[in-house]
Amino acid sequence: MKERDVVVIGGSAAGLTAALTARRHYPSKRVLVVRREEQVLVPCGIPYIFGTLKDPEKNVMPDAPYEANNIELLKADVTELDRDKKLLHASAESVRYDRLVMATGSLPIMPPIPGFDIDGVFAIQKDIDYLRRLFERLQAAKDVVIIGGGFIGIEFADEIKKMGNANVTIVEMMPHCLSLAYDDEFCVEMEEVLASRGIAIKTAAKVEQIQGRDHVKSVLLSDGSEIMADAVILGIGAVANVDLAKKAGLRIGLTGGIAVDQTMLTSDPSVFACGDCAEKISFFGGRPSGLKLASIAQMEARIAGANLFGITRQNYGTVGVWSTCVGDFALGTAGLTEAMARQHGYDVVVATVEGPNRHPGGMPGMAQTKMKAVFEANSGVILGGQVRGDTATGEMINAVSAGVQKRMTVEDIATFQIGTHPALTASPVVYPLVNAAEVAISKMRGRV
């Protein structure tokens, strides 16, 4: 039987980050990661296996950080956790721990739609062999239906389109794709880009049944229409993988994740949890949150890993920051959209600005960048922002997220010192985030 100071279950975004953090904060401790896969996929890279990388092997996380950081790796399935004995059983081995981190992630939601188990219907499992089979299936597919128009659905749609000549249709229940994270005007722009790339979109459409006997043949919508399909992809979200935690009697939260406090400690004082398997609360008001993102997983893992033998870090809740792109068209979101902020009950001031991301605008590589920032009307604190632009969008939205997390006000942002360069950024005179704050200040003073 092995005995280790720190054992982490799970070797993806949360597990590896928790182990690396434990190593940095506790150099003398023996750290072991147990994970079930031989090779771990880069989860966010999965859609790009299909049209861009063209091979699941090219989307694998390297194991080099384990050896480089003196972290032991055991490739085995943990089948049982005995919390009284601080012991876990992993395939043929048993391991005793002093501190345990649960980073068991999530599993794709399987909807209660008749026919979801027919051959040719795929959920997005983070499993290399499964994705190899999906890749082969999609290479031969003529009609592909994607159920769910969130970021995974649209990224898959575009990548499948790149593979060849399949007819690709996204079916989304909400009035727009991406509408859980973007205000309508951004969603509409993305839908136009998808349509321009030959992707059909059916919004406000409910799937009634997936049809076919031996193989999938079509998808029936509740309005009676039928879409031909020889492959169907389910991209409708994920649920926390908590089987092991439940069996071990750890407390489970309202959204189905392992209950944790702000230090990422579970109901057991020796067990921490982080990533998709852990329950989350929103940064805005502290209500339970169903968000599951790699950005949240690694933040929680840095907190769990640092707190293992003494609390130093705290989780203030999920802001929800991420970006997506289709071709050169990128969208980023952080915090609350205008619609969400109003639903939360905030009185808001909204500022939208648009301009070139180079100065002068004739510089090579110029792209128009739009930023919408949402501020609380009374305090002027930024609640969220959305960006539409080019590849710089991914980093711009991270700056917005910093402002949200630090509860910066319109005045803080208007006087924020931003670095600019003609070939790299927008003009300092109209830098989007700063400019949006100035516009919001004018609105708050009733000048506009």
Ligand SMILES: Cc1cc2nc3c(=O)[nH]c(=O)nc-3n(C[C@H](O)[C@H](O)[C@H](O)COP(=O)(O)OP(=O)(O)OC[C@H]3O[C@@H](n4cnc5c(N)ncnc54)[C@H](O)[C@@H]3O)c2cc1C
């Ligand atoms: C297609 C796709 C695209 C995405 N794109 C983005 C993106 O662009 N940006 C973003 O922020 N997020 C994205 N996400 C979400 C992101 O991938 C997840 O939030 C992230 O993977 C969570 O990491 P995790 O380590 O908590 O869980 P997981 O990645 O689910 O990993 C769980 C780990 O635990 C292991 N495990 C579970 N049970 C056991 C057991 N009993 N024994 C041993 N090992 C076990 C698994 O094998 C795995 O190693 C995407 C997700 C998908 C599916």
